[in-house]
Amino acid sequence: MSDDTRYLKGGPVAQRIMAEVKADAAAATAEGFPPKLVSITVGDVAAVGVYVRNQKAKAELTGIGFEERRFEADITASELEAAIHGMNADPRVTGIIVQRPVPAHIPIKAIQAAIHPLKDVEGMHPASIGNIVYNQLDLAPCTAAASVELLKETGLDLKGLEVVVVGHSEIVGKPIAFLLMSEGATVTVCHHMTRSVAAHARRADALFVAVGKPRMIKADMVKPGAAVIDIGINSEVGPDGKNRIVGDVDTESVKDVASWITPVPGGVGPITVAILLRNTMVALNRQRALYRTTFGANDKLAAE
Numbered sequence: 001m002s003d004d005t006r007y008l009k010g011g012p013v014a015q016r017i018m019a020e021v022k023a024d025a026a027a028a029t030a031e032g033f034p035p036k037l038v039s040i041t042v043g044d045v046a047a048v049g050v051y052v053r054n055q056k057a058k059a060e061l062t063g064i065g066f067e068e069r070r071f072e073a074d075i076t077a078s079e080l081e082a083a084i085h086g087m088n089a090d091p092r093v094t095g096i097i098v099q100r101p102v103p104a105h106i107p108i109k110a111i112q113a114a115i116h117p118l119k120d121v122e123g124m125h126p127a128s129i130g131n132i133v134y135n136q137l138d139l140a141p142c143t144a145a146a147s148v149e150l151l152k153e154t155g156l157d158l159k160g161l162e163v164v165v166v167g168h169s170e171i172v173g174k175p176i177a178f179l180l181m182s183e184g185a186t187v188t189v190c191h192h193m194t195r196s197v198a199a200h201a202r203r204a205d206a207l208f209v210a211v212g213k214p215r216m217i218k219a220d221m222v223k224p225g226a227a228v229i230d231i232g233i234n235s236e237v238g239p240d241g242k243n244r245i246v247g248d249v250d251t252e253s254v255k256d257v258a259s260w261i262t263p264v265p266g267g268v269g270p271i272t273v274a275i276l277l278r279n280t281m282v283a284l285n286r287q288r289a290l291y292r293t294t295f296g297a298n299d300k301l302a303a304e
């Protein structure tokens with residue numbers, strides 16, 4: 001690792017966000033609006049285990065109610081939608097997240113669209129995604145927002161910055177590109193049809209990688225002095241025979257070329273959870289604003 005290379009650790013950023021969330025949650029609870037997040041998991045999926053465990057732990061730490069709803073893998077799409085509609089109508093539930101992946105027979109887009117936009121804490125409803133396109137950025141998909149938050153830790157000026165995003169999924173790559181465009185960066189997006197990912201990646205002052213392929217990005221694909229944000233969370237068996245998490249970047253070699261690099265674990269992951277909780281408070285505050293505009297006129301009733 002060259003002397004001036006710095007790890008971009010997610011822990012301190014997550015702590016900062018969670019301190020704000022905790023204060024916000026305490027204030028809302030004191031005013032009679034306790035936040036409550038419901039997590040929906042369908043079937044038994046290993047990929048969501050760590051995420052849900054961390055959601056529960058951090059929600060408890062910040063004073064946000066948390067309920068895990070697990071459904072059998074053979075639930076039908078309409079049964080799942082009905083369960084979500086029930087939560088939409090329940091004023092005690094202030095935020096809903098559907099953990100991915102869901103079984104193949106469940107159309108994930110329809111399920112995400114079934115969540116009421118005011119309770120969509122993950123920012124995956126089409127209306128929420130649309131807000132990002134319109135530069136309204138306060139409730140963005142969690143991992144995308146977390147990745148951009150880490151880039152800001154470098155102190156680099158995002159205006160005009162050459163950024164390359166590898167991976168263009170709706171949940172990670174695309175929203176990262178939109179968030180960065182809103183911040184004034186010049187953004188190139190690569191995917192599996194890109195002719196030479198390496199040629200693009202080597203031009204990037206900031207490189208975001210969200211593909212799901214361990215060690216895909218090697219040192220010769222990175223511009224010296226770049227910031228590398230590794231979003232990949234891949235599980236593999238380590239030399240000790242135990243399962244471990246690795247990113248999409250070959251950290252060992254890339255850390256000698258880049259000026260900043262995110263560790264995995266300990267990088268984007270912890271911030272993703274913190275942003276989910278922050279989004280839960282943004283959603284709650286929007287619900288409260290709606291209450292005010294709907295019922296606020298009562299304050300102006302003339303005394304009898």
Ligand SMILES: NC(=O)C1=CN([C@@H]2O[C@H](COP(=O)(O)OP(=O)(O)OC[C@H]3O[C@@H](n4cnc5c(N)ncnc54)[C@H](OP(=O)(O)O)[C@@H]3O)[C@@H](O)[C@H]2O)C=CC1
Nearest residue numbers: 143167168169172191192210211212231232233268269272
């Ligand atoms: N840290 C966190 O909080 C989170 C981490 N993740 C992790 O991020 C990674 C990506 O997740 P997600 O976006 O959901 O995954 P998807 O599988 O939905 O998307 C992967 C993307 O990578 C592209 N891709 C595949 N192969 C290549 C290639 N050889 N070159 C360039 N692009 C390629 C795909 O393009 P195409 O569609 O054209 O095939 C696709 O856009 C995973 O490791 C996941 O575990 C995910 C969510 C949260």
Ligand SMILES: Nc1nc(=O)c2c([nH]1)NC[C@@H]1CN(c3ccc(C(=O)N[C@@H](CCC(=O)O)C(=O)O)cc3)C=[N+]21
Nearest residue numbers: 047048050051054098099100233265266267269270272
């Ligand atoms: N609807 C949906 N949205 C997601 O964002 C989503 C999902 N489904 N399904 C699963 C993937 C994976 N994911 C993780 C987020 C944080 C950590 C995390 O907190 N990681 C820590 C801890 C790792 C550990 O404890 O071992 C870290 O990287 O340091 C992990 C994984 C979100 N995903």
